[in-house]
Amino acid sequence: MARKLRRNGTTKQSERRVAVTSAVGRMTLKEMHLQFMRFKRVEGLAPRTLDDYENHFGYLCDYIGGDLNKSEMTAEVFLDYKDYMLNERGFSPHTVNVRVRTLHSFLKYCYEEGFIVDQLHKKIKTVKAPIDNVESLTPMELKQIFSVIDEDWYTGFRDKVLLLVMLDSMARIGELVKATRNNVDLKHGAIYLGADTVKTRQGRTVPLSYKTTKMLSEYIDETAEYNTTTLFVTYDGSPISDNTVRKRFKDYAHKAGITKQVSPHVFRHTGALLYLMNGGDPFSLQKILGHKDMTMTRRYVQMSNSDVKSQHEAFSPINSIFNK
Missing domain, CATH: 1.10.150 (DNA polymerase; domain 1)
Structure with a gap:
């Protein structure tokens, strides 16, 4: 048995x-x-x-x-x-x-x-916190920053291109400093952010405007002599660090007379906010930013609603009935 x-x-x-x-x-x-x-x-x-x-x-x-x-x-x-x-x-x-x-x-x-x-x-839960607006820059402040960059020097030209790419792609600084020249698609105006460099560990391709793509193309030609795969490099061809970029952001803000905090993350926030205010939709923004859900994207939507008066003035349903 x-x-x-x-x-x-x-x-x-x-x-x-x-x-x-x-x-x-x-x-x-x-x-x-x-x-x-x-x-x-x-x-x-x-x-x-x-x-x-x-x-x-x-x-x-x-x-x-x-x-x-x-x-x-x-x-x-x-x-x-x-x-x-x-x-x-x-x-x-x-x-x-x-x-x-x-x-x-x-x-x-x-x-x-x-x-x-x-x-x-x-039993260990998060604290209920008010939703504050994230720091951002106005278009005028952005123009002020770009106006103090001296493009006659290589580092100034590189910084301008980097700032344009960051603002346009809304990528994190850590993602951009690790990008390679092969990540750039000049034909279609896009840059790929590899899974090994992004916070969410999920690679994504982000689009670039015509102006940014043109400037980036000039920069790639300018740096061809360095014979390196890294996209953004120092004057001697070494990879640039995110801390160096942060310091240069602060220097440009100081020269432009801007007292607000100016950092790579502020540029990311600014790009996201302007994207919505210019008519972009939250769902495509979420994909560009690489957010897993809509939590952070909703904050940008909330911030863009601060301009609701001017938006209403431009798109009021009354305008379709009566001439302005």
Whole structure:
């Protein structure tokens, strides 16, 4: 007679979780995070995203003052950390939410892997925050910035082309400084942003206007002598860094007498806003920006509505009935 090794019924999820958890009961918070980071690296996340996970966990460890064993990992500890960031350090809701999201992802992983029994991630929620308008520049301010760039020098010409490409494509600076000459399609007026360079790890092709394509073509001819695959390079043919670009943005803003913050990200915001105000639709904008959903794109739509009076004046239904 055959021996019965397993019962007919299935083990409850809670029983399996306790069994697994008891086998790793001595793991500490930091040891769990090491496993979490190993898992995230295998997922193929961008280096910047992996750095954020590490940095945010470091901030948590600084608050805790060391490590925690499994029994010390309670919802109260993490809720107190959130309260500390908000009310003692005075961090903005945006900053707090960025750190809370990475913490939420880590705690969810710990629960699903059986490192902890409680679903702590469900208790750690983001902070409700007001939706503020993102910083942007006006067309006049953009003209002022371009007017102070000296195109007689190579670096000035390169910067003008880079600014035009950034404004037109609405690409992130990290995506553009890693672009290659082969990424550019001058015939169709487009530039491809590779999956290994973009934040979402999903490559995309973004269109360029005729004016930008023409300037970019001149720049590519100008830099052919460097014999490099990198698109945007320094005066000696080395790849330009995003920090160098940020510094030059600030220098041009200062020369133009603009007191607003001027950065690559502000150019991206400005391009997105002007795209909508010039008649572009939110869905094509989402694709150009590389957003996974419409959350951020909706903020641009909200901002573009600030110009609703002038838009209404131009497109009022009354205009189709009575002559202006």
